[in-house]
Amino acid sequence: MHRVKVRVVEDALDANNTIARANRDDFDRHDVTVVNLMSAPGAGKTTLLERVLGGLGDVRAGVLEGDVQGSYDADRLASLHVPVTQLNTDNGFGGECHLDANMVRSALPALPLGEIDLLVIENVGNLVCPAEFHVGEDARIMVSSVTEGEDKPLKYPLMFRTCELVLVNKIDLLPHLEFDMERFLHHLEAVHPGVPRMLVSARTGEGIDAFRDWLLELPARREVPA
Amino acid sequence: MHRVKVRVVEDALDANNTIARANRDDFDRHDVTVVNLMSAPGAGKTTLLERVLGGLGDVRAGVLEGDVQGSYDADRLASLHVPVTQLNTDNGFGGECHLDANMVRSALPALPLGEIDLLVIENVGNLVCPAEFHVGEDARIMVSSVTEGEDKPLKYPLMFRTCELVLVNKIDLLPHLEFDMERFLHHLEAVHPGVPRMLVSARTGEGIDAFRDWLLELPARREVPA
Numbered sequence: 395m396h397r398v399k400v401r402v403v404e405d406a407l408d409a410n411n412t413i414a415r416a417n418r419d420d421f422d423r424h425d426v427t428v429v430n431l432m433s434a435p436g437a438g439k440t441t442l443l444e445r446v447l448g449g450l451g452d453v454r455a456g457v458l459e460g461d462v463q464g465s466y467d468a469d470r471l472a473s474l475h476v477p478v479t480q481l482n483t484d485n486g487f488g489g490e491c492h493l494d495a496n497m498v499r500s501a502l503p504a505l506p507l508g509e510i511d512l513l514v515i516e517n518v519g520n521l522v523c524p525a526e527f528h529v530g531e532d533a534r535i536m537v538s539s540v541t542e543g544e545d546k547p548l549k550y551p552l553m554f555r556t557c558e559l560v561l562v563n564k565i566d567l568l569p570h571l572e573f574d575m576e577r578f579l580h581h582l583e584a585v586h587p588g589v590p591r592m593l594v595s596a597r598t599g600e601g602i603d604a605f606r607d608w609l610l611e612l613p614a615r616r617e618v619p620a
Numbered sequence: 621m622h623r624v625k626v627r628v629v630e631d632a633l634d635a636n637n638t639i640a641r642a643n644r645d646d647f648d649r650h651d652v653t654v655v656n657l658m659s660a661p662g663a664g665k666t667t668l669l670e671r672v673l674g675g676l677g678d679v680r681a682g683v684l685e686g687d688v689q690g691s692y693d694a695d696r697l698a699s700l701h702v703p704v705t706q707l708n709t710d711n712g713f714g715g716e717c718h719l720d721a722n723m724v725r726s727a728l729p730a731l732p733l734g735e736i737d738l739l740v741i742e743n744v745g746n747l748v749c750p751a752e753f754h755v756g757e758d759a760r761i762m763v764s765s766v767t768e769g770e771d772k773p774l775k776y777p778l779m780f781r782t783c784e785l786v787l788v789n790k791i792d793l794l795p796h797l798e799f800d801m802e803r804f805l806h807h808l809e810a811v812h813p814g815v816p817r818m819l820v821s822a823r824t825g826e827g828i829d830a831f832r833d834w835l836l837e838l839p840a841r842r843e844v845p846a
Contacts, residue, residue, distance in 0.1 A: 435660040435747050435776065436768025462748060462778075466771050489778065491717055491748035519775070520746055521661050522688060522717035541767035541790070542662025545692050549745070550661065552688075552715065564767070570796045572823075597798075 410527050413495035417502070417530025424507035427613045428515065430529055432553065433537035434546075435519030438563045440467040441596035442537065443514060446606050447474050453610060456510035458501055460518050462489035467516065479504045483518060492523035495530060512609065521550040532616050533558040540564050540573045547581040554585045559592070559608060566595040636753050639721035643728070643756025650733035653839045654741065656755055658779065659763035660772075661745030664789045666693040667822035668763065669740060672832050673700050679836060682736035684727055686744050688715035693742065705730045709744060718749035721756060738835065747776040758842050759784040766790050766797060770804040773811040780811045785818070785834060792821040 421428050433439050447455050456477040459468040465480045472478060481501045483490035490497070498515065505513065515531065517524045525534075534557040538546055541564055547554040554560065560582060568575070575593075582591065592608070594601030647654050659665050673681050682703040685694040691706045698704065707727045709716035716723070724741065731739065741757065743750040760783040764772055767790055773780045780786065786808060794801070801819075808817065818834070820827030 434662060434745070435772060436765070461775055463776075464774055466774055489748055491746065518748065519660070520717065520748060522715055522744065522746060523749075539662070539767065541765065541793070546661060548690055548692055549687055550689075567767070567793065567796055570793055 407526065410495045413499055414528040414530045417495055417499055420502060420507065421513070421530060421532075426507050426510055426513050427616055428513045428529075428531045428533075429609070429612070430515050430517060430524075430531035430534045431537070432517045432521075432524045432534060432557070433519060434521050434539070434542060437519070437537045437539040437542065438596045439516050439519070439537055440470055442561065442563065442594070442602075442605070443471060443516065444474065445596050445599060445602050446609065447471070447476055447514070449606055450512070450610065453512050454510045455512045455514065456506060458498065458505065458513060458515045460493040460497075460516055462491075462518060477506050477510065491518055491520045492527055493517050493529055494527040498529040511613070521546070521553045525550075525553040525556045533612060535559045535561060537561045537563050538578075540568060540571060540575075540578075544574050544578040544581060547578070547585040551585045554582060554589070557586075557589065559590050560586075561605060562591060562593045563596055565593050565600060566598045633752065636721045639725055640754040640756045643721055643725055646728060646733065647739070647756055647758075652733050652736055652739050653842055654739045654755075654757045654759075655835070655838070656741050656743060656750075656757035656760045657763070658743045658747075658750045658760060658783070659745060660747045660765070660768060663745070663763045663765040663768065664822045665742050665745070665763055666696055668787065668789065668820070668828075668831070669697060669742065670700065671822050671825060671828050672835065673697070673702055673740070675832055676738070676836065679738050680736045681738045681740065682732060684724065684731065684739060684741045686719040686723075686742055688717075688744060703732050703736065717744055717746045718753055719743050719755055720753040724755040737839070747772070747779045751776075751779040751782045759838060761785045761787060763787045763789050764804075766794060766799045766801075766804075770800050770807060773804070773807040777811045780808060780815070783812075783815065785816050786812075787831060788817060788819045789822055791819050791826060792824045 431439050459480050463484045468478045468480045479501055536557040592601050592604050657665050685706050689710045694704045694706045705727055762779055762783040818827050818830050
């Protein structure tokens with residue numbers, strides 16, 4: 395990469411981080427815990443949210459849906475009766491492949507921050523660029539479906555390295571795949587040693603209680619001084 | 621999007637197209653047909669190549685492997701005894717999420733263009749940006765796995781719109797999924813009316829002969845005057 399290009403990229407990420415901190419301040423002012431949910435296309439992010447957001451008890455959740463185009467996932471979540479805000483990235487180009495801090499910032503006026511405790515930002519389905527852009531979140535969760543193969547941590551290391559939790563989804567399909575879980579977890583450990591991981595099936599509900607507990611405990615973990 | 625940003629993006633795509641034409645000239649000079657193979661991560665591109673490249677008869681194939689990091693797929697293809705060149709996009713940043721014409725151009729000296737008839741460029745797994753960057757290819761093939769869900773043409777329309785062939789992969793898993801093929805094909809038709817599509821399983825080999833025939837007929841189609 396040419397030095398000029400590296401400089402432009404570094405400047406862009408600096409600017410992004412500045413805006414991410416402003417988002418963070420706004421979230422803090424409203425005492426909202428924020429999760430950035432990332433995965434490849436079709437790994438099951440929305441189905442996981444359908445499973446988990448209904449059972450959060452007193453914790454009031456909201457969703458910011460990032461998509462290149464359309465409101466397909468937001469429409470699916472409408473039946474949950476949680477506030478869902480759509481954010482499309484296709485403004486004036488083929489479409490941005492990720493959310494950045496400024497896009498999230500532009501959606502803040504549409505988010506009912508005073509009425510929620512937990513905001514889940516469902517990022518654009520992509521294993522590369524979303525990992526490069528912080529948006530002001532407290533934690534990053536990445537979903538990896540067993541149908542994608544065991545090699546994904548090795549091929550997309552930054553994504554697996556920058557998250558606080560890995561959900562290994564679609565484990566109901568394991569009997570029908572040649573997926574070697576031990577090998578996947580070995581690759582994951584090589585890329586991000588010790589990262590918490592949960593084996594789940596958004597379809598059958600297996601493992602979802604543990605994921606829900608993790609979400610419910612997140613605000614408390616966030617407040618523990620470093 | 622601000623007008624300045626739109627302008628920068630348009631300039632970048634203009635520059636990309638200029639370099640793509642230079643690549644195209646080099647491929648033509650060596651009479652090499654070039655396919656740009658695209659999909660989400662884990663849709664089965666490499667397994668498809670493992671299936672199809674061994675049986676091309678007199679057509680000598682080569683592969684350019686695009687990955688953010690590593691040579692995992694190139695290593696898998698080594699047993700096929702076709703020339704495989706690795707192209708990594710992680711130079712100096714978290715990694716580019718797509719191949720562009722200039723990256724492919726930088727790999728040309730390592731490609732044995734005089735010794736192959738068909739070059740398959742396996743793009744980075746991503747349903748957004750690869751569609752925006754031509755690299756000098758004759759045809760684009762995109763692979764959509766049934767495990768990703770029926771909604772993908774609606775959510776990533778540019779990718780489905782810019783390709784000459786859609787391979788719907790992993791159909792061996794259909795009995796274990798709630799995937800509605802009719803609905804998927806309806807969405808595909810809405811986004812790219814009439815695009816050729818084939819239902820395949822890289823694992824079982826179902827539908828692979830038709831894909832191989834399509835590849836073998838590509839040079840002839842290419843030479844038909846418009």
